[in-house]
Amino acid sequence: MRARLEDVARLANVHPATVSRALNERTRNLVSQETLDRVRKAAEELNYLPNSVARSLASARSYSIGVIIGDLAVPLFAQMLRGIDDIASAAGYSTLIVDTNNDREREITHLRNLEARRVDGLIVTTSTVGDPDGSSRFTKVAPVVNLLRASELASEPEVISNDDLGMHQIIDHLVELGHSRIGLIAGPPMVSTAKARVRGYRAALLDHNVPVDEDLVVAVDHIDAAQGRKAAGHLIETTDCTAIVGFNDLVTFGVLKELRERNIDCPRGISVVGYSDVPTADLVYPPLTTVAVDHYAMGAEAARMLLRVLDEPEHRSAPSVQFPARLVIRESTGPRNIGSRPPIAARHPSESPGPD
C-alpha cells in the first residue's frame, strides 16, 4: 500500500541503500547528482514518505526530544514550546510534549514512556529542586537541558531567566516610587525560580539600604490565584506594606482580586507587581506591572543547546545561559500614598467616593 524504500529503488533502478543515502541529508554527498535526481523523481512519483519508526530502529536514534512540562495551562509554556519546536523541527527532530500536571506519579509514567520511545534528549522544565533522586531520573533516560530550572549542582546545561535582575528592576521601580515596605509573595520553597527571586528581592533591598523584614515575605505552597489571594490577605492584615510583589502573574491576579474584595485601590492604596508578563497581564484591571521574559527565545536556546549536546556527545561543558528580564511598567504601580495606608476603591460611579 504505502511505498517503501525498496519500491523507490526499483523504480529508480538502484539499490535500496542508494535510495536511503540519497534521501538522507547527511549521506547525500555520497551519491552522484544523476542518481540523486533519478531517486528524487521516483520518490516523488510514488509519494514516498520515510517510515521514521524503521529509521529509528535501524539508526538507533529516534530523532525526537522529550519536553517535560509541569503545567501546560501556564501560558508561557506555549511560547516556550514554540521556540523549542521551531529549532528542533528545523533540525529534523520532533518534540514529544509531556504534561506532568505537577504530579509525581504522572511524571514517572511519562518518563518511562519517553524512555521506551528512546527519545534522544530531554528538556526539563519542572522546577522542583531538591528531589530525593535529584535530576538523575532524567539524566539516565537521555541527555538533558534544564529550562527555567536551575539545577543545584550545575552538572547539566541550563537556560534560565535572570531573576536577580528582574527582582532588582522591580525593587528599583518601587523604591523610586517611595515604597519601602514591600511585601513579597514567594513561590513554593522547592521551586528553583522561587528561591532565586527571594534572593534577588533581598539583595535589591539591601542595595537600596532598605531593611529586609522577614514578615514581609510569605511563601505559597501552590502557584495559583487562590493562594495569591490568601497570601495577600495575610500581608495586608499583618503588615504595613504599601506594595506587593507576586511570585508570578497568576498569583498576582489573586492579589488584585483580594484588594478589590477588600476595597483597597490599586495602585493608590497598594501597588502590585507580577512576574512573567502573561498575555492577559495588560487585560486585567489595573493593567499589571510585571517582568517580561522572552520565553520563546529561551525555548529556542534550550533546543539549540540540546542539539549541540546530541551532536557532540563528549562536549561536557554544561553551559548556563541567563536571559535578561525586563520590567514592564503598567498601571498597577504608583507612588506611595503619604498618610494613612489604604484608600478605599470606588465601587460604582453612582456611589459616593471615599470610605463607605
Add this chain to the structure above:
Amino acid sequence: MRARLEDVARLANVHPATVSRALNERTRNLVSQETLDRVRKAAEELNYLPNSVARSLASARSYSIGVIIGDLAVPLFAQMLRGIDDIASAAGYSTLIVDTNNDREREITHLRNLEARRVDGLIVTTSTVGDPDGSSRFTKVAPVVNLLRASELASEPEVISNDDLGMHQIIDHLVELGHSRIGLIAGPPMVSTAKARVRGYRAALLDHNVPVDEDLVVAVDHIDAAQGRKAAGHLIETTDCTAIVGFNDLVTFGVLKELRERNIDCPRGISVVGYSDVPTADLVYPPLTTVAVDHYAMGAEAARMLLRVLDEPEHRSAPSVQFPARLVIRESTGPRNIGSRPPIAARHPSESPGPD
C-alpha cells in the same frame, strides 16, 4: 547496554517469543503462570524496558495518537489534553501533541511528521472548516476524531460542545435582565464553532421574539483581545447595544478593556458575556459571566471514541457527541440601564464621579 527481549529470555530460560507474549497484556493468557512469573522476575532483575520503536515496527502499530491544536496558548486546550492523555495512556497509547500556531505551513509539516511516525489515529481540534481539501488531509494519515470542530459532512466522529444551548442560555439571561439590543462579536467565519454560535444567537433571539439586527453582529478575523477591543468599539459607536457577547473569553477580555478605556461601566453601562470560562475569567474585573464547558471531559470522550475506532476499524458509525454548556453568572452582566445608555465609570475614588 540496555537489556533486550533476548536477554530476558536467556535469563528466564525461555524463547524470546515467549517473553514477548508474557509481557504483552493481550497475549499473556497464552503463557503458563509458572513461566509468566519466571519471565517477570527476569525482566525486573534486568530492569527491562521494551523498545517501543521495535515493537511499533514489528506490529505495524505505533501506539501513539496525534493531537492537532491550533493554538496551545489557549488555556482550554491544556484541559483537553489532560483528558485525552488520561484515557489514551491508560490504554497504552501516548499522545503526540502538535501546535500548528494556526499556520497552514506548520500544519503541513507537522502532519507529514505524524504520518512518518505512523500515528494510529488523530484528534483534530483546528477548527477551520471549508478548507480547499476539507479534512481529507487528516483522514488519509489515520482515522480521525474531530474535537471542538464540527465537520460539515459528518463523515467522521466528532465531539463538540452544544453551542446552541450555550447561546440560548446567554440570551435567556440577558433578555431576562431586560436587554434586547445585544451585540455579538462572532468568531472568524471559517471557524466551525463561530458559525454554530451565531446560529444559536439568532435562534435564541427569535425564541424571545427579539428582532435580529445584523448590524449587531460583527465578526473578527482573528481570535484575540485586540480584535475584541476593536469590535467592541465598533459596536458601541454604531449601535445602541446594551450588552455584548464575545466569541470567547479572550476576545471578551478585549471588550472589557475597551469599555474601561471609554469609561463605560460594566455591567451598569453595558453587560458583557464571554464563552469558555477560562481560569482567569473570574479574576478580571468585573468577574466575567461566561459559558463553561467541560473541556477535560470532552478530551477524554474524544480519546475514547478514537480508541473505539482503532479497536473495531469497520465500525463506521461516525457518532457525534454533544457536550452541554452551562452559563456561569458572575458580575459582568446586570439589568439593562433604563434611560441614557452608558453610565461613566469612576476612575479613582478621589475623582468626582460622573463624566469628566
Add this chain to the structure above:
DNA sequence: GCATCACTTGCAAGCGCTCGCATACAGAGT
C-alpha cells in the same frame, strides 16, 4: 602501463520486536 585514489554503488547483516505456524506434551474419550 600499472599502482593508486576518489567516487559510486551494491551487498547483506542487523536494529529489537511480533506473530503465524509447527511442535510437543498432557489428559480425555472410546
Add this chain to the structure above:
DNA sequence: ACTCTGTATGCGAGCGCTTGCAAGTGATGC
C-alpha cells in the same frame, strides 16, 4: 492403546530502514 483436543512453547521470517564493507569504475600520477 490410539486418536483427538487443547494448551504451552519454540521457531523463524519478517517489519522498513541504516551502515560498514566490498567491489567496481574511471581518472591520476609516475
